Amino acid sequence: MNTSLITGASSGIGMAFANELASRKNNLVLVARTEEKLKQLAQKIREEHKVKVEIIVKDLTVSTAAFDIFNAMIEKNISIDTLINNAGLGDYGLFSTSERIKQLEMIQLNVTALVDLTYQFLPQMIQRGRGNIINISSIAAFQGLPYMAVYAATKCFVLSFSEALWAENSKAGVKVLAVCPGPTKTQFYENASFERFSNEAESSRLDSPLEVVREALNALDSGVSHVVTGRWENKIISGIPRFLPRESWSKILEQEFRPNIL
Incomplete structure:
Protein backbone atom coordinates (compact mmCIF):
# COMPACT_ATOMS: atom_id res chain seq x y z
CA MET A 1 0.00 0.00 0.00
CA ASN A 2 1.38 3.42 -0.96
CA THR A 3 2.04 6.15 1.59
CA SER A 4 1.45 9.84 0.91
CA LEU A 5 2.88 12.70 2.96
CA ILE A 6 0.80 15.90 2.87
CA THR A 7 1.81 19.26 4.33
CA GLY A 8 -0.84 21.77 5.32
CA ALA A 9 -3.11 18.78 5.78
CA SER A 10 -5.46 20.12 8.45
CA SER A 11 -7.73 22.14 6.12
CA GLY A 12 -8.51 23.16 2.55
CA ILE A 13 -6.74 21.48 -0.35
CA GLY A 14 -4.48 19.50 2.01
CA MET A 15 -7.46 17.98 3.79
CA ALA A 16 -9.09 17.19 0.46
CA PHE A 17 -5.93 15.38 -0.67
CA ALA A 18 -5.94 13.40 2.58
CA ASN A 19 -9.55 12.26 2.20
CA GLU A 20 -9.26 11.49 -1.50
CA LEU A 21 -6.01 9.54 -1.22
CA ALA A 22 -7.34 7.62 1.79
CA SER A 23 -10.38 6.68 -0.27
CA ARG A 24 -7.91 5.28 -2.81
CA LYS A 25 -6.31 3.21 -0.02
CA ASN A 26 -3.19 5.27 0.54
CA ASN A 27 -1.68 5.32 4.00
CA LEU A 28 -1.03 8.89 5.10
CA VAL A 29 1.42 11.10 6.94
CA LEU A 30 -0.31 14.37 7.76
CA VAL A 31 1.74 17.48 8.59
CA ALA A 32 0.42 20.76 9.99
CA ARG A 33 0.89 23.16 12.90
CA THR A 34 -2.42 22.47 14.68
CA GLU A 35 -2.29 19.24 16.67
CA GLU A 36 -5.98 19.02 17.57
CA LYS A 37 -7.15 19.43 13.97
CA LEU A 38 -4.67 16.80 12.80
CA LYS A 39 -5.80 14.33 15.47
CA GLN A 40 -9.46 14.79 14.57
CA LEU A 41 -8.80 14.39 10.85
CA ALA A 42 -6.59 11.35 11.37
CA GLN A 43 -9.17 9.59 13.52
CA LYS A 44 -11.94 10.32 11.03
CA ILE A 45 -9.90 8.95 8.14
CA ARG A 46 -8.87 5.82 10.03
CA GLU A 47 -12.50 5.05 10.87
CA GLU A 48 -13.88 5.76 7.39
CA HIS A 49 -11.14 4.31 5.17
CA LYS A 50 -9.27 1.77 7.33
CA VAL A 51 -5.83 3.08 6.41
CA VAL A 62 11.20 26.72 11.17
CA SER A 63 14.38 26.13 9.18
CA THR A 64 14.95 22.56 10.43
CA ALA A 65 11.37 21.37 9.84
CA ALA A 66 11.94 19.43 6.61
CA PHE A 67 14.99 17.67 8.04
CA ASP A 68 13.02 16.76 11.16
CA ILE A 69 10.14 15.34 9.12
CA PHE A 70 12.48 13.25 6.98
CA ASN A 71 14.26 11.88 10.05
CA ALA A 72 10.91 11.02 11.63
CA MET A 73 10.08 8.91 8.57
CA ILE A 74 13.45 7.14 8.82
CA GLU A 75 12.90 6.42 12.53
CA LYS A 76 9.40 5.06 11.87
CA ASN A 77 10.62 3.09 8.82
CA ILE A 78 8.02 4.76 6.63
CA SER A 79 8.76 5.03 2.91
CA ILE A 80 7.04 7.98 1.18
CA ASP A 81 5.66 7.21 -2.28
CA THR A 82 3.92 10.57 -2.83
CA LEU A 83 5.03 13.91 -1.40
CA ILE A 84 2.45 16.69 -1.55
CA ASN A 85 3.88 20.12 -0.76
CA ASN A 86 0.62 21.92 -0.09
CA ALA A 87 1.32 24.18 2.90
CA GLY A 88 1.35 27.83 1.92
CA LEU A 89 0.90 31.36 3.15
CA GLY A 90 -0.42 34.51 1.43
CA ASP A 91 -0.70 38.20 2.16
CA TYR A 92 -2.55 41.14 0.60
CA GLY A 93 -1.69 44.81 0.55
CA LEU A 94 1.14 47.20 -0.28
CA PHE A 95 4.50 45.48 0.00
CA SER A 96 6.11 48.69 1.31
CA LEU A 117 11.25 18.54 1.63
CA THR A 118 11.68 17.76 -2.05
CA TYR A 119 15.44 17.54 -1.56
CA GLN A 120 15.01 15.16 1.38
CA PHE A 121 12.60 12.70 -0.27
CA LEU A 122 13.46 12.82 -3.99
CA PRO A 123 16.71 10.78 -3.79
CA GLN A 124 14.88 7.85 -2.18
CA MET A 125 12.27 7.93 -4.95
CA ILE A 126 14.97 7.97 -7.63
CA GLN A 127 16.72 5.05 -5.94
CA ARG A 128 13.46 3.05 -5.92
CA GLY A 129 12.70 4.06 -9.51
CA ARG A 130 9.24 5.37 -8.63
CA GLY A 131 7.51 8.16 -6.74
CA ASN A 132 5.39 11.27 -7.05
CA ILE A 133 5.89 14.88 -5.99
CA ILE A 134 2.96 17.31 -6.18
CA ASN A 135 3.76 20.97 -5.53
CA ILE A 136 0.88 23.37 -5.08
CA SER A 137 1.46 26.54 -7.07
CA SER A 138 -1.27 28.94 -8.27
CA ILE A 139 -2.53 30.77 -11.34
CA ALA A 140 -0.73 33.69 -9.69
CA ALA A 141 2.47 31.97 -10.89
CA PHE A 142 1.99 33.17 -14.45
CA GLN A 143 2.48 36.89 -13.80
CA GLY A 144 3.49 39.38 -11.14
CA LEU A 145 0.51 40.20 -8.93
CA PRO A 146 0.30 43.71 -7.47
CA TYR A 147 -0.59 43.78 -3.77
CA MET A 148 0.31 40.09 -3.50
CA ALA A 149 3.83 40.54 -4.79
CA VAL A 150 5.75 38.08 -2.63
CA TYR A 151 3.03 35.43 -2.76
CA ALA A 152 2.88 35.46 -6.57
CA ALA A 153 6.67 35.40 -6.79
CA THR A 154 6.84 32.33 -4.56
CA LYS A 155 4.27 30.53 -6.68
CA CYS A 156 6.20 31.44 -9.83
CA PHE A 157 9.23 29.80 -8.21
CA VAL A 158 7.20 26.67 -7.41
CA LEU A 159 6.02 26.36 -11.01
CA SER A 160 9.49 26.87 -12.50
CA PHE A 161 11.14 24.56 -9.96
CA SER A 162 8.57 21.81 -10.53
CA GLU A 163 8.80 21.96 -14.33
CA ALA A 164 12.59 21.70 -14.14
CA LEU A 165 12.43 18.66 -11.83
CA ALA A 172 13.89 8.12 -13.41
CA GLY A 173 10.34 6.90 -12.74
CA VAL A 174 9.50 9.92 -10.58
CA LYS A 175 6.61 12.16 -11.56
CA VAL A 176 6.71 15.84 -10.58
CA LEU A 177 3.63 18.02 -10.97
CA ALA A 178 2.90 21.68 -10.29
CA VAL A 179 -0.77 22.27 -9.53
CA CYS A 180 -2.02 25.79 -10.31
CA PRO A 181 -5.46 26.36 -8.78
CA GLY A 182 -7.50 29.50 -9.21
CA PRO A 183 -9.63 30.93 -6.40
CA THR A 184 -10.61 28.01 -4.16
CA LYS A 185 -12.90 27.58 -1.13
CA THR A 186 -10.25 27.52 1.59
CA GLN A 187 -9.16 29.71 4.50
CA PHE A 188 -6.45 31.25 2.31
CA TYR A 189 -8.25 34.54 1.70
CA GLU A 190 -9.13 35.03 5.33
CA ASN A 191 -5.57 34.29 6.41
CA ALA A 192 -4.22 36.66 3.76
CA SER A 193 -6.59 39.46 4.83
CA PHE A 194 -8.07 39.45 1.31
CA GLU A 195 -11.81 40.13 1.56
CA ARG A 196 -12.66 39.98 -2.13
CA PHE A 197 -14.36 36.58 -1.92
CA SER A 198 -16.21 37.21 1.33
CA ASN A 199 -19.54 38.13 -0.26
CA GLU A 200 -21.89 35.45 -1.56
CA ALA A 201 -21.66 36.42 -5.25
CA GLU A 202 -17.86 36.29 -5.32
CA SER A 203 -17.74 33.20 -3.12
CA SER A 204 -19.84 31.30 -5.67
CA ARG A 205 -16.96 31.63 -8.13
CA LEU A 206 -14.62 29.63 -5.93
CA ASP A 207 -13.65 26.10 -6.92
CA SER A 208 -13.96 23.29 -4.39
CA PRO A 209 -10.78 21.78 -2.91
CA LEU A 210 -11.97 18.30 -3.92
CA GLU A 211 -12.28 19.42 -7.55
CA VAL A 212 -8.71 20.74 -7.43
CA VAL A 213 -7.44 17.48 -5.93
CA ARG A 214 -9.15 15.20 -8.43
CA GLU A 215 -7.91 17.24 -11.38
CA ALA A 216 -4.43 17.20 -9.88
CA LEU A 217 -4.40 13.42 -9.46
CA ASN A 218 -5.68 12.93 -13.00
CA ALA A 219 -2.90 15.21 -14.28
CA LEU A 220 -0.33 13.26 -12.26
CA ASP A 221 -1.49 10.03 -13.89
CA SER A 222 -1.13 11.61 -17.34
CA GLY A 223 2.47 12.61 -16.68
CA VAL A 224 2.25 16.33 -17.47
CA SER A 225 4.49 18.91 -15.76
CA HIS A 226 1.74 21.25 -14.58
CA VAL A 227 -2.02 21.66 -14.55
CA VAL A 228 -4.31 24.67 -14.19
CA THR A 229 -7.33 23.41 -12.27
CA GLY A 230 -10.88 24.66 -11.95
CA ARG A 231 -13.14 26.67 -14.19
CA TRP A 232 -12.30 27.82 -17.70
CA GLU A 233 -11.55 31.38 -16.56
CA ASN A 234 -8.46 30.06 -14.77
CA LYS A 235 -7.06 28.70 -18.02
CA ILE A 236 -7.65 32.01 -19.76
CA ILE A 237 -6.08 34.07 -16.97
CA SER A 238 -2.99 31.88 -16.89
CA GLY A 239 -2.55 32.26 -20.65
CA ILE A 240 -3.06 36.02 -21.00
CA PRO A 241 0.59 36.97 -20.25
CA ARG A 242 1.61 35.13 -23.41
CA PHE A 243 -0.35 37.52 -25.58
CA LEU A 244 -0.34 40.91 -23.82
CA PRO A 245 2.71 43.07 -23.06
CA ARG A 246 3.70 42.28 -19.47
CA GLU A 247 3.52 45.94 -18.46
CA SER A 248 -0.04 46.28 -19.79
CA TRP A 249 -1.24 43.17 -17.97
CA SER A 250 0.45 44.29 -14.75
CA LYS A 251 -1.38 47.62 -14.90
CA ILE A 252 -4.70 45.88 -15.46
CA LEU A 253 -4.06 43.64 -12.47
CA GLU A 254 -3.05 46.62 -10.34
CA GLN A 255 -6.44 48.24 -10.97
CA GLU A 256 -8.26 44.95 -10.39
CA PHE A 257 -6.54 44.16 -7.08
CA ARG A 258 -6.07 47.70 -5.71
CA PRO A 259 -7.20 47.87 -2.06
CA ASN A 260 -10.20 50.10 -1.38
CA ILE A 261 -8.16 52.32 0.93
CA LEU A 262 -5.87 53.49 -1.89
Missing part, protein backbone atom coordinates in the same frame (compact mmCIF):
# COMPACT_ATOMS: atom_id res chain seq x y z
CA LYS A 52 -2.82 3.96 8.55
CA VAL A 53 -2.46 7.64 9.42
CA GLU A 54 0.55 9.22 11.11
CA ILE A 55 0.53 12.86 12.18
CA ILE A 56 3.45 15.24 12.55
CA VAL A 57 2.86 18.56 14.29
CA LYS A 58 5.40 20.89 12.72
CA ASP A 59 5.74 24.56 11.84
CA LEU A 60 7.36 24.58 8.39
CA THR A 61 8.56 28.14 8.80
CA THR A 97 3.82 48.77 4.36
CA SER A 98 3.52 45.01 4.93
CA GLU A 99 4.89 43.09 7.91
CA ARG A 100 8.50 42.20 7.23
CA ILE A 101 8.35 38.96 9.22
CA LYS A 102 5.26 37.74 7.39
CA GLN A 103 6.88 38.30 3.99
CA LEU A 104 9.96 36.33 5.05
CA GLU A 105 7.85 33.56 6.56
CA MET A 106 5.96 33.35 3.29
CA ILE A 107 9.20 32.71 1.42
CA GLN A 108 10.31 30.19 4.04
CA LEU A 109 7.04 28.26 3.87
CA ASN A 110 6.12 28.56 0.19
CA VAL A 111 9.63 28.12 -1.19
CA THR A 112 12.33 27.02 1.25
CA ALA A 113 10.36 24.31 3.07
CA LEU A 114 9.02 22.99 -0.24
CA VAL A 115 12.51 22.82 -1.74
CA ASP A 116 13.96 21.19 1.37
CA TRP A 166 9.78 17.10 -14.06
CA ALA A 167 12.25 17.21 -16.95
CA GLU A 168 15.23 16.09 -14.84
CA ASN A 169 13.41 13.04 -13.53
CA SER A 170 11.26 12.07 -16.49
CA LYS A 171 13.35 8.94 -17.08
Whole structure:
Protein backbone atom coordinates (compact mmCIF):
# COMPACT_ATOMS: atom_id res chain seq x y z
CA MET A 1 0.00 0.00 0.00
CA ASN A 2 1.38 3.42 -0.96
CA THR A 3 2.04 6.15 1.59
CA SER A 4 1.45 9.84 0.91
CA LEU A 5 2.88 12.70 2.96
CA ILE A 6 0.80 15.90 2.87
CA THR A 7 1.81 19.26 4.33
CA GLY A 8 -0.84 21.77 5.32
CA ALA A 9 -3.11 18.78 5.78
CA SER A 10 -5.46 20.12 8.45
CA SER A 11 -7.73 22.14 6.12
CA GLY A 12 -8.51 23.16 2.55
CA ILE A 13 -6.74 21.48 -0.35
CA GLY A 14 -4.48 19.50 2.01
CA MET A 15 -7.46 17.98 3.79
CA ALA A 16 -9.09 17.19 0.46
CA PHE A 17 -5.93 15.38 -0.67
CA ALA A 18 -5.94 13.40 2.58
CA ASN A 19 -9.55 12.26 2.20
CA GLU A 20 -9.26 11.49 -1.50
CA LEU A 21 -6.01 9.54 -1.22
CA ALA A 22 -7.34 7.62 1.79
CA SER A 23 -10.38 6.68 -0.27
CA ARG A 24 -7.91 5.28 -2.81
CA LYS A 25 -6.31 3.21 -0.02
CA ASN A 26 -3.19 5.27 0.54
CA ASN A 27 -1.68 5.32 4.00
CA LEU A 28 -1.03 8.89 5.10
CA VAL A 29 1.42 11.10 6.94
CA LEU A 30 -0.31 14.37 7.76
CA VAL A 31 1.74 17.48 8.59
CA ALA A 32 0.42 20.76 9.99
CA ARG A 33 0.89 23.16 12.90
CA THR A 34 -2.42 22.47 14.68
CA GLU A 35 -2.29 19.24 16.67
CA GLU A 36 -5.98 19.02 17.57
CA LYS A 37 -7.15 19.43 13.97
CA LEU A 38 -4.67 16.80 12.80
CA LYS A 39 -5.80 14.33 15.47
CA GLN A 40 -9.46 14.79 14.57
CA LEU A 41 -8.80 14.39 10.85
CA ALA A 42 -6.59 11.35 11.37
CA GLN A 43 -9.17 9.59 13.52
CA LYS A 44 -11.94 10.32 11.03
CA ILE A 45 -9.90 8.95 8.14
CA ARG A 46 -8.87 5.82 10.03
CA GLU A 47 -12.50 5.05 10.87
CA GLU A 48 -13.88 5.76 7.39
CA HIS A 49 -11.14 4.31 5.17
CA LYS A 50 -9.27 1.77 7.33
CA VAL A 51 -5.83 3.08 6.41
CA LYS A 52 -2.82 3.96 8.55
CA VAL A 53 -2.46 7.64 9.42
CA GLU A 54 0.55 9.22 11.11
CA ILE A 55 0.53 12.86 12.18
CA ILE A 56 3.45 15.24 12.55
CA VAL A 57 2.86 18.56 14.29
CA LYS A 58 5.40 20.89 12.72
CA ASP A 59 5.74 24.56 11.84
CA LEU A 60 7.36 24.58 8.39
CA THR A 61 8.56 28.14 8.80
CA VAL A 62 11.20 26.72 11.17
CA SER A 63 14.38 26.13 9.18
CA THR A 64 14.95 22.56 10.43
CA ALA A 65 11.37 21.37 9.84
CA ALA A 66 11.94 19.43 6.61
CA PHE A 67 14.99 17.67 8.04
CA ASP A 68 13.02 16.76 11.16
CA ILE A 69 10.14 15.34 9.12
CA PHE A 70 12.48 13.25 6.98
CA ASN A 71 14.26 11.88 10.05
CA ALA A 72 10.91 11.02 11.63
CA MET A 73 10.08 8.91 8.57
CA ILE A 74 13.45 7.14 8.82
CA GLU A 75 12.90 6.42 12.53
CA LYS A 76 9.40 5.06 11.87
CA ASN A 77 10.62 3.09 8.82
CA ILE A 78 8.02 4.76 6.63
CA SER A 79 8.76 5.03 2.91
CA ILE A 80 7.04 7.98 1.18
CA ASP A 81 5.66 7.21 -2.28
CA THR A 82 3.92 10.57 -2.83
CA LEU A 83 5.03 13.91 -1.40
CA ILE A 84 2.45 16.69 -1.55
CA ASN A 85 3.88 20.12 -0.76
CA ASN A 86 0.62 21.92 -0.09
CA ALA A 87 1.32 24.18 2.90
CA GLY A 88 1.35 27.83 1.92
CA LEU A 89 0.90 31.36 3.15
CA GLY A 90 -0.42 34.51 1.43
CA ASP A 91 -0.70 38.20 2.16
CA TYR A 92 -2.55 41.14 0.60
CA GLY A 93 -1.69 44.81 0.55
CA LEU A 94 1.14 47.20 -0.28
CA PHE A 95 4.50 45.48 0.00
CA SER A 96 6.11 48.69 1.31
CA THR A 97 3.82 48.77 4.36
CA SER A 98 3.52 45.01 4.93
CA GLU A 99 4.89 43.09 7.91
CA ARG A 100 8.50 42.20 7.23
CA ILE A 101 8.35 38.96 9.22
CA LYS A 102 5.26 37.74 7.39
CA GLN A 103 6.88 38.30 3.99
CA LEU A 104 9.96 36.33 5.05
CA GLU A 105 7.85 33.56 6.56
CA MET A 106 5.96 33.35 3.29
CA ILE A 107 9.20 32.71 1.42
CA GLN A 108 10.31 30.19 4.04
CA LEU A 109 7.04 28.26 3.87
CA ASN A 110 6.12 28.56 0.19
CA VAL A 111 9.63 28.12 -1.19
CA THR A 112 12.33 27.02 1.25
CA ALA A 113 10.36 24.31 3.07
CA LEU A 114 9.02 22.99 -0.24
CA VAL A 115 12.51 22.82 -1.74
CA ASP A 116 13.96 21.19 1.37
CA LEU A 117 11.25 18.54 1.63
CA THR A 118 11.68 17.76 -2.05
CA TYR A 119 15.44 17.54 -1.56
CA GLN A 120 15.01 15.16 1.38
CA PHE A 121 12.60 12.70 -0.27
CA LEU A 122 13.46 12.82 -3.99
CA PRO A 123 16.71 10.78 -3.79
CA GLN A 124 14.88 7.85 -2.18
CA MET A 125 12.27 7.93 -4.95
CA ILE A 126 14.97 7.97 -7.63
CA GLN A 127 16.72 5.05 -5.94
CA ARG A 128 13.46 3.05 -5.92
CA GLY A 129 12.70 4.06 -9.51
CA ARG A 130 9.24 5.37 -8.63
CA GLY A 131 7.51 8.16 -6.74
CA ASN A 132 5.39 11.27 -7.05
CA ILE A 133 5.89 14.88 -5.99
CA ILE A 134 2.96 17.31 -6.18
CA ASN A 135 3.76 20.97 -5.53
CA ILE A 136 0.88 23.37 -5.08
CA SER A 137 1.46 26.54 -7.07
CA SER A 138 -1.27 28.94 -8.27
CA ILE A 139 -2.53 30.77 -11.34
CA ALA A 140 -0.73 33.69 -9.69
CA ALA A 141 2.47 31.97 -10.89
CA PHE A 142 1.99 33.17 -14.45
CA GLN A 143 2.48 36.89 -13.80
CA GLY A 144 3.49 39.38 -11.14
CA LEU A 145 0.51 40.20 -8.93
CA PRO A 146 0.30 43.71 -7.47
CA TYR A 147 -0.59 43.78 -3.77
CA MET A 148 0.31 40.09 -3.50
CA ALA A 149 3.83 40.54 -4.79
CA VAL A 150 5.75 38.08 -2.63
CA TYR A 151 3.03 35.43 -2.76
CA ALA A 152 2.88 35.46 -6.57
CA ALA A 153 6.67 35.40 -6.79
CA THR A 154 6.84 32.33 -4.56
CA LYS A 155 4.27 30.53 -6.68
CA CYS A 156 6.20 31.44 -9.83
CA PHE A 157 9.23 29.80 -8.21
CA VAL A 158 7.20 26.67 -7.41
CA LEU A 159 6.02 26.36 -11.01
CA SER A 160 9.49 26.87 -12.50
CA PHE A 161 11.14 24.56 -9.96
CA SER A 162 8.57 21.81 -10.53
CA GLU A 163 8.80 21.96 -14.33
CA ALA A 164 12.59 21.70 -14.14
CA LEU A 165 12.43 18.66 -11.83
CA TRP A 166 9.78 17.10 -14.06
CA ALA A 167 12.25 17.21 -16.95
CA GLU A 168 15.23 16.09 -14.84
CA ASN A 169 13.41 13.04 -13.53
CA SER A 170 11.26 12.07 -16.49
CA LYS A 171 13.35 8.94 -17.08
CA ALA A 172 13.89 8.12 -13.41
CA GLY A 173 10.34 6.90 -12.74
CA VAL A 174 9.50 9.92 -10.58
CA LYS A 175 6.61 12.16 -11.56
CA VAL A 176 6.71 15.84 -10.58
CA LEU A 177 3.63 18.02 -10.97
CA ALA A 178 2.90 21.68 -10.29
CA VAL A 179 -0.77 22.27 -9.53
CA CYS A 180 -2.02 25.79 -10.31
CA PRO A 181 -5.46 26.36 -8.78
CA GLY A 182 -7.50 29.50 -9.21
CA PRO A 183 -9.63 30.93 -6.40
CA THR A 184 -10.61 28.01 -4.16
CA LYS A 185 -12.90 27.58 -1.13
CA THR A 186 -10.25 27.52 1.59
CA GLN A 187 -9.16 29.71 4.50
CA PHE A 188 -6.45 31.25 2.31
CA TYR A 189 -8.25 34.54 1.70
CA GLU A 190 -9.13 35.03 5.33
CA ASN A 191 -5.57 34.29 6.41
CA ALA A 192 -4.22 36.66 3.76
CA SER A 193 -6.59 39.46 4.83
CA PHE A 194 -8.07 39.45 1.31
CA GLU A 195 -11.81 40.13 1.56
CA ARG A 196 -12.66 39.98 -2.13
CA PHE A 197 -14.36 36.58 -1.92
CA SER A 198 -16.21 37.21 1.33
CA ASN A 199 -19.54 38.13 -0.26
CA GLU A 200 -21.89 35.45 -1.56
CA ALA A 201 -21.66 36.42 -5.25
CA GLU A 202 -17.86 36.29 -5.32
CA SER A 203 -17.74 33.20 -3.12
CA SER A 204 -19.84 31.30 -5.67
CA ARG A 205 -16.96 31.63 -8.13
CA LEU A 206 -14.62 29.63 -5.93
CA ASP A 207 -13.65 26.10 -6.92
CA SER A 208 -13.96 23.29 -4.39
CA PRO A 209 -10.78 21.78 -2.91
CA LEU A 210 -11.97 18.30 -3.92
CA GLU A 211 -12.28 19.42 -7.55
CA VAL A 212 -8.71 20.74 -7.43
CA VAL A 213 -7.44 17.48 -5.93
CA ARG A 214 -9.15 15.20 -8.43
CA GLU A 215 -7.91 17.24 -11.38
CA ALA A 216 -4.43 17.20 -9.88
CA LEU A 217 -4.40 13.42 -9.46
CA ASN A 218 -5.68 12.93 -13.00
CA ALA A 219 -2.90 15.21 -14.28
CA LEU A 220 -0.33 13.26 -12.26
CA ASP A 221 -1.49 10.03 -13.89
CA SER A 222 -1.13 11.61 -17.34
CA GLY A 223 2.47 12.61 -16.68
CA VAL A 224 2.25 16.33 -17.47
CA SER A 225 4.49 18.91 -15.76
CA HIS A 226 1.74 21.25 -14.58
CA VAL A 227 -2.02 21.66 -14.55
CA VAL A 228 -4.31 24.67 -14.19
CA THR A 229 -7.33 23.41 -12.27
CA GLY A 230 -10.88 24.66 -11.95
CA ARG A 231 -13.14 26.67 -14.19
CA TRP A 232 -12.30 27.82 -17.70
CA GLU A 233 -11.55 31.38 -16.56
CA ASN A 234 -8.46 30.06 -14.77
CA LYS A 235 -7.06 28.70 -18.02
CA ILE A 236 -7.65 32.01 -19.76
CA ILE A 237 -6.08 34.07 -16.97
CA SER A 238 -2.99 31.88 -16.89
CA GLY A 239 -2.55 32.26 -20.65
CA ILE A 240 -3.06 36.02 -21.00
CA PRO A 241 0.59 36.97 -20.25
CA ARG A 242 1.61 35.13 -23.41
CA PHE A 243 -0.35 37.52 -25.58
CA LEU A 244 -0.34 40.91 -23.82
CA PRO A 245 2.71 43.07 -23.06
CA ARG A 246 3.70 42.28 -19.47
CA GLU A 247 3.52 45.94 -18.46
CA SER A 248 -0.04 46.28 -19.79
CA TRP A 249 -1.24 43.17 -17.97
CA SER A 250 0.45 44.29 -14.75
CA LYS A 251 -1.38 47.62 -14.90
CA ILE A 252 -4.70 45.88 -15.46
CA LEU A 253 -4.06 43.64 -12.47
CA GLU A 254 -3.05 46.62 -10.34
CA GLN A 255 -6.44 48.24 -10.97
CA GLU A 256 -8.26 44.95 -10.39
CA PHE A 257 -6.54 44.16 -7.08
CA ARG A 258 -6.07 47.70 -5.71
CA PRO A 259 -7.20 47.87 -2.06
CA ASN A 260 -10.20 50.10 -1.38
CA ILE A 261 -8.16 52.32 0.93
CA LEU A 262 -5.87 53.49 -1.89
